[in-house]
Amino acid sequence: MSKNRVPAIEGWLTMDEDNPQLLGYLDESSGTYFFPKDVSISHAPGHVDAELKEVALSNRGKLWSYTTNHYKPPEPYVAPDPFEPYTVAAVELNDERMVVLGQLADGVDPANIEVGMEMQLVLGKLYEDEENEYMVWKWKPVAAEGN
Amino acid sequence: MSKNDVAILGAGMHEWGKWGRNFAEYGVAAIKDAIKEADVDWKDVDFIVGGDTMRNGYPGYVAGATFAKAMGWTGIPIASCYAACATGAQAIDIARTRILSGMADVVVVAGADTTPKGFLAPNKGERGFDPDWLRFRLLGATNPTYFGLWAQRRMDLYGATEKDFAHVKMKNSRHGISNPNARFKKIYTEEEVLASPFVSQPLRLFDICATSDGGAALVITSMDYAKKKGIKNPVRISGVSTISPTFPQTVIDMPDFTTDSAAGISAPDRSFRDSIAYAAYEEAGLGPEDMDLAEVYDLSSALELDWYENIGLCKPGEAEGLLRDGATEIGGRIPVNPSGGLGCFGEAVPAQAIAQVCELTWQLRGSAGERQVEGAKAGITANQGLFGHGSSVLCTR
Numbered sequence: 034m035s036k037n038r039v040p041a042i043e044g045w046l047t048m049d050e051d052n053p054q055l056l057g058y059l060d061e062s063s064g065t066y067f068f069p070k071d072v073s074i075s076h077a078p079g080h081v082d083a084e085l086k087e088v089a090l091s092n093r094g095k096l097w098s099y100t101t102n103h104y105k106p107p108e109p110y111v112a113p114d115p116f117e118p119y120t121v122a123a124v125e126l127n128d129e130r131m132v133v134l135g136q137l138a139d140g141v142d143p144a145n146i147e148v149g150m151e152m153q154l155v156l157g158k159l160y161e162d163e164e165n166e167y168m169v170w171k172w173k174p175v176a177a178e179g180n
Numbered sequence: 181m182s183k184n185d186v187a188i189l190g191a192g193m194h195e196w197g198k199w200g201r202n203f204a205e206y207g208v209a210a211i212k213d214a215i216k217e218a219d220v221d222w223k224d225v226d227f228i229v230g231g232d233t234m235r236n237g238y239p240g241y242v243a244g245a246t247f248a249k250a251m252g253w254t255g256i257p258i259a260s261c262y263a264a265c266a267t268g269a270q271a272i273d274i275a276r277t278r279i280l281s282g283m284a285d286v287v288v289v290a291g292a293d294t295t296p297k298g299f300l301a302p303n304k305g306e307r308g309f310d311p312d313w314l315r316f317r318l319l320g321a322t323n324p325t326y327f328g329l330w331a332q333r334r335m336d337l338y339g340a341t342e343k344d345f346a347h348v349k350m351k352n353s354r355h356g357i358s359n360p361n362a363r364f365k366k367i368y369t370e371e372e373v374l375a376s377p378f379v380s381q382p383l384r385l386f387d388i389c390a391t392s393d394g395g396a397a398l399v400i401t402s403m404d405y406a407k408k409k410g411i412k413n414p415v416r417i418s419g420v421s422t423i424s425p426t427f428p429q430t431v432i433d434m435p436d437f438t439t440d441s442a443a444g445i446s447a448p449d450r451s452f453r454d455s456i457a458y459a460a461y462e463e464a465g466l467g468p469e470d471m472d473l474a475e476v477y478d479l480s481s482a483l484e485l486d487w488y489e490n491i492g493l494c495k496p497g498e499a500e501g502l503l504r505d506g507a508t509e510i511g512g513r514i515p516v517n518p519s520g521g522l523g524c525f526g527e528a529v530p531a532q533a534i535a536q537v538c539e540l541t542w543q544l545r546g547s548a549g550e551r552q553v554e555g556a557k558a559g560i561t562a563n564q565g566l567f568g569h570g571s572s573v574l575c576t577r
Contacts, residue, residue, distance in 0.1 A: 041318060042308070064444025065428070069437065071311060077445055078427050097432070098336070100328025101381040102320060107301035109317040121325050123432050131441040132432045134319055143381075148336035159318065169318055 041159045041167040045069055047089060048168065053156045054089035055133065055170055061086065066129040090129055092154035093175070097123040097132045101143050111160035111167075122172040124152045138173035151175040182465065186279050187406035187414035188575070189399045190218025191538035196363035196394035196525045200294065203236045206395025206531070207243070207292030208250045218399035219409070220286055222251050225399075227284040229259045229274045231267040231291030231530030243530065247290050265477065266422065266565030267291055268396070268533025269573055273420045275400045285405045291530035292395030312435040319437070324388050324480070326434045328380030331482035335382060338497040340485065344504070345387050346373035348481035349523050351509050356520015358550035361535075363392050364524050387481040392526030396534035398541070415544045417537075419464035419560075419574035425452040434566050456570035457491040457562045464574045468492035471514060472556040473543055475536040477563035478521045488516065491562050491572075510553055518543060518551045536561035537573050544577040 040048060045068075047054050057068035060075035062083040067076065068090060075083040105116040120137035137143060138155050157171035192213025194206035207230070215222060230243030239246040244258035263270040268291050275287040307313035315321040334340040349368055356362040368386060376385040406414045426448040428440030433452075450458060461467050468491060476487035485499035493514055494502050502508055508516040519525070519539040522532070540559040542548045553559075563571040 042314070060444070066441040066443055067438075069311075076427065076440065098329040098333040100325055100332055100383075101378070102322065102325060102328075103378040103381060104322075106316060106320045106322045108304075109302070109306075109313060110320040111317075112320075119320060121319055121321055121329070123329050128443065129441050130430075130443040131428075132430070132439040134315075134321060134432065134437050136319060148333060 036161060037165045038168050039165045041169045046170050048156065050156060052092065053154055053170060054092050055154065057088055057090040057129070058085040059088045066090065066131060068131070068133065091126050094124040094126040094133070094152055096146060096148055096150040096152050097125050098148055099123065099137065099143060099146060113160070122146070122152065124172050135170050135172045138171040141173050146174055182418055184280060184463065185403055185416040185418055186276050187401050187403055187411070187416055188537070188541045189220065189401050189406060189409070189411065189414060190214040190216070191541040192217060192397045193361045193535055193538055194292070194395035195361050196392045196528060199393045201393070203233055203240060203292040203294040203393070203395070204246050204250050206393060207247050207290045207397065210292065210395040210397035211247060211251060211288055211290050214288065214397040214399045220399060223254055225254070225286050225288050226256055227275065227278050227287040228256060229261065229271040229287065229289045231271045231534065232260050232262040233293045233530050234262065235296065236294055243291065262530070263422070263569040263571070264565030264567060265527070265529055265563055266533060266569035266571030267530040268535070268537070269420060269563065269571035270422050270569070271534065272398070272400065272417065272537065272573060273422045276417060276420055279400065279402050285402050287400045288397060289400060289534060290395065290397035291534050293528040293530055294393045295391035295528065311437065315435050315437060322380070323434055324380040324383060326432065327388060327480035327483060328383050329432060330486060331383050331480060334482055334485060338500065340482065340500050342374060342382055343370065344485065344500050345383065345481040346370050347503060348478065348484045349373050349386055351503070352478065352517050352521040352523035355510060355518050355551055356524025359520050359524065362520045362524040363526050383480050383482060389479050389522035390526035392528045394525065394528035394531050394535070396531040396538050398534060398537060413577060415541045415575055415577045417573060418466070418576045419460035419572070421456055421459035421463070421570050421572035423455060423459045423570040424568045426455070429568070452568070452570070453486065453490040453564060456564060457560055457572045459570070460560060460572040460574040461492070464576065466558060466574065466576070470558050471560050473515045473518055473540070473553045473559040475517055475519060475521070475539050475559070475561045478517060478523055479527070481523065484516065484521065487562055491560060510551060515553050518548065518553055533561065533563050533571050533573070536563065537575065540573070540575040544575055
């Protein structure tokens with residue numbers, strides 16, 4: 034029986050399988066976006082009284098850089114046993130002009146990506162337990178297969 | 181001489197290592213050496229600033245008091261501060277400000293750390309509100325992950341190679357070999373560095389700095405006090421930068437998930453890292469062309485190359501050329517990390533930015549021994565602390 038796919042963190046992303054998006058915040062008075070909402074005010078200087086509106090962020094951008102971790106990180110990362118290397122990608126969102134970190138989608142070989150490449154957001158499994166698969170956002174090249 | 185100059189009369193360090201003892205021991209050893217070198221008595225010290233350590237319990241959070249008590253209470257006012265890797269620069273700035281305001285003449289600045297094994301990790305417990313905890317949980321974004329991102333970008337943008345990174349490590353190992361305070365005294369070969377396992381690819385184990393135990397201290401005084409002691413030409417602190425970023429900060433940095441958005445407000449002309457040393461140059465009225473040496477924060481060997489550009493030694497994309505030409509080796513045009521840098525020390529967080537200034541002090545005095553940069557008259561340190569802390573100290577003589 035297949036497990037439930039639940040977000041690894043509540044309220045950070047839509048669970049739309051085909052077109053997932055990160056849930057960010059817009060301060061319309063300065064035209065500035067934020068993700069995630071760490072405190073409930075705009076960080077644009079002089080705009081602390083601006084209202085923050087929840088918005089779904091664009092899910093396309095350009096690869097800013099990437100790195101593959103070959104050592105198991107400390108807790109609270111939940112690493113598979115045996116540990117498998119994973120790649121962290123930094124992608125600059127086209128519309129929001131902000132770089133967002135995310136793991137590279139499963140099945141994408143980091144040898145085949147390079148800075149400047151067009152990337153898209155997908156849902157991917159971070160870890161699982163007996164009942165659930167815990168999902169996060171991941172990045173994959175627009176042209177590539179696999180998630 | 182600028183009206184904002186203060187004098188460094190003494191520097192002291194406890195050897196870096198993995199000793200596992202009480203951090204205060206290292207701090208006090210460094211203070212004893214610094215006041216001896218300054219030829220002042222502990223009872224003459226009228227202010228002390230301690231750089232805090234977050235991993236040594238309550239005494240670490242009140243490091244100024246911990247050191248003052250260990251040296252013997254004399255009733256002086258104390259300060260403690262924390263700014264991650266930039267702690268030392270902030271402590272130096274507090275000392276300098278106190279002196280320049282006329283409220284102190286002889287100030288001790290000290291920092292020391294005892295570090296655990298392995299990756300630095302966030303605080304324990306379920307901390308879903310803490311971005312530092314969440315970056316480990318949701319991304320597995322260790323500190324070297326960020327170093328790896330910056331390094332890979334250099335490769336894709338500027339054609340840096342793994343060999344270039346190895347050559348930074350090799351250079352620094354040649355510098356640090358004769359430094360009695362360095363932890364790793366071994367000259368590395370290209371084969372050894374390139375054979376070490378990947379941590380955050382393209383960075384390998386020997387490209388990434390370790391965490392260390394260590395302690396560093398300075399005795400900083402007013403120029404008048406130095407003069408009264410008959411010291412005509414002391415090493416001077418001519419600029420200190422403890423700046424923070426200007427919004428929007430568009431280079432991804434620990435411990436963040438994202439950069440600031442530049443959609444509404446344009447990014448500043450100078451990136452945060454470019455602005456750190458710039459502020460110290462401006463204060464001192466000097467520029468990169470006036471420097472004889474630099475101590476920069478090589479958290480990774482690749483990051484040292486970024487710093488060459490950030491502190492204005494060359495234009496973006498030219499750092500590999502500077503390295504390959506030998507310009508940043510002792511004997512070259514502008515030696516970088518003559519102490520051996522973090523590659524030879526590993527990081528003892530609250531002590532490290534002070535240790536950088538200890539090296540400048542000895543270099544400008546001409547007492548750095550085998551690693552002496554001939555005729556050094558001016559030098560700069562640069563470093564950046566987690567959560568937006570710039571750190572740069574410019575010294576002259």
